[in-house]
Amino acid sequence: DAMVIQNPRYQVTQFGKPVTLSCSQTLNHNVMYWYQQKSSQAPKLLFHYYDKDFNNEADTPDNFQSRRPNTSFCFLDIRSPGLGDAAMYLCATSRRSSSTDTQYFGPGTRLTVL
Amino acid sequence: RKEVEQDPGPFNVPEGATVAFNCTYSNSASQSFFWYRQDCRKEPKLLMSVYSSGNEDGRFTAQLNRASQYISLLIRDSKLSDSATYLCVVNGRDNNDMRFGAGTRLTVKP
Numbered sequence: 380d381a382m383v384i385q386n387p388r389y390q391v392t393q394f395g396k397p398v399t400l401s402c403s404q405t406l407n408h409n410v411m412y413w414y415q416q417k418s419s420q421a422p423k424l425l426f427h428y429y430d431k432d433f434n435n436e437a438d439t440p441d442n443f444q445s446r447r448p449n450t451s452f453c454f455l456d457i458r459s460p461g462l463g464d465a466a467m468y469l470c471a472t473s474r475r476s477s478s479t480d481t482q483y484f485g486p487g488t489r490l491t492v493l
Numbered sequence: 494r495k496e497v498e499q500d501p502g503p504f505n506v507p508e509g510a511t512v513a514f515n516c517t518y519s520n521s522a523s524q525s526f527f528w529y530r531q532d533c534r535k536e537p538k539l540l541m542s543v544y545s546s547g548n549e550d551g552r553f554t555a556q557l558n559r560a561s562q563y564i565s566l567l568i569r570d571s572k573l574s575d576s577a578t579y580l581c582v583v584n585g586r587d588n589n590d591m592r593f594g595a596g597t598r599l600t601v602k603p
Binding site: 420484486 | 497534537593
């Protein structure tokens with residue numbers, strides 16, 4: 380019954396070692412989002428895809444990249460993780476990019492950087 | 494000034510209490526407003542939407558005041574299971590403008 384799936388749930392990486400987080404959805408939604416959430420802070424939007432169109436937030440560091448090879452999957456690549464990148468990474472989907480559409484979140488991947 | 498501001502709490506209330514949270518937003522052009530609930534180390538889940546003058550869903554009531562640019566969430570007859578962080582979310586014209594508050598933490602005690 381899981382609709383937005385994230386793997387792995389917990390990821391440990393070393394400082395500077397590239398890491399890829401995965402998100403998949405069974406909802407056939409057009410839009411997929413990646414958020415970063417640090418402890419006791421609001422989720423912060425990194426970027427989103429509307430179908431294949433990539434939209435980057437202005438303040439998202441170049442260290443973060445994303446790929447969406449098909450409707451169901453979206454990946455977050457962190458090229459050189461720093462200690463400050465340790466956070467929960469949330470993937471979300473919505474049917475279309477409309478202010479009335481609900482976003483459905485995955486369970487998140489908690490990233491630890493050693 | 495943050496785009497969406499909430500009192501971080503924590504709010505510690507006994508079972509059965511009524512509790513209210515406020516949220517202010519800075520963008521007067523915002524059109525859609527939501528309350529999400531987030532349990533510890535879990536993902537946010539939609540609690541309710543607030544589209545016009547307010548919304549009621551069982552024990553939960555959300556109000557919108559466009560003139561003062563704030564929304565509120567009222568929880569009546571609090572249950573232990575209501576313990577969570579409540580996130581205020583404000584959208585702009587499109588969903589990609591979704592802005593989250595940092596959340597208000599609620600603990601309901603027996």
